[in-house]
Amino acid sequence: MLVLQTEAGFSAAHRLMNHQGLCRHIHGHNYRVVVQVECMDQAIDEKDGFAIDVSVLRSIVMRACERWDHTILLHHEDPLVGLLNAANTEGIADSVVVLEYYPTMELMARALAKLFFTKLGGHLMCTDFERVTVSVWESDKSCASYTFGG
Numbered sequence: 683m684l685v686l687q688t689e690a691g692f693s694a695a696h697r698l699m700n701h702q703g704l705c706r707h708i709h710g711h712n713y714r715v716v717v718q719v720e721c722m723d724q725a726i727d728e729k730d731g732f733a734i735d736v737s738v739l740r741s742i743v744m745r746a747c748e749r750w751d752h753t754i755l756l757h758h759e760d761p762l763v764g765l766l767n768a769a770n771t772e773g774i775a776d777s778v779v780v781l782e783y784y785p786t787m788e789l790m791a792r793a794l795a796k797l798f799f800t801k802l803g804g805h806l807m808c809t810d811f812e813r814v815t816v817s818v819w820e821s822d823k824s825c826a827s828y829t830f831g832g
């Protein structure tokens with residue numbers, strides 16, 4: 683089994699509106715997103731030595747991270763979504779990203795793993811892979827990993 687890995691990062695604010703502790707308050711993280719793609723040995727092209735095109739993988743990961751960089755990640759039922767959109771002082775509504783799921787590292791890892799698996803599968807240069815694992819690091823010490831695929 684061959685494992686290819688790349689990583690990117692972004693800075694964002696979030697809050698977990700139903701959390702009983704401090705996480706219910708708006709706060710931020712410098713997230714690290716580490717992506718591993720597993721390929722069977724036969725996926726390696728012996729003529730050129732490549733399995734999948736890592737530059738394609740890297741651009742997919744970078745694009746996803748850029749979409750969340752310097753934003754406020756909120757659950758779609760969070761009342762702050764309506765408040766920030768209504769106020770829109772100094773364009774603050776532009777920084778709000780509304781998610782269908784709670785913006786925890788667990789659910790972000792799952793959403794990104796499914797997204798990357800799907801996007802990679804759509805590229806001719808990246809068809810021979812088995813699984814995608816995404817680890818979302820919220821701090822130096824805590825991360826959640828999710829594996830999607832066969």
Ligand SMILES: [Zn+2]
Pocket residue numbers: 696705709710711820
């Ligand atoms: Zn947090």
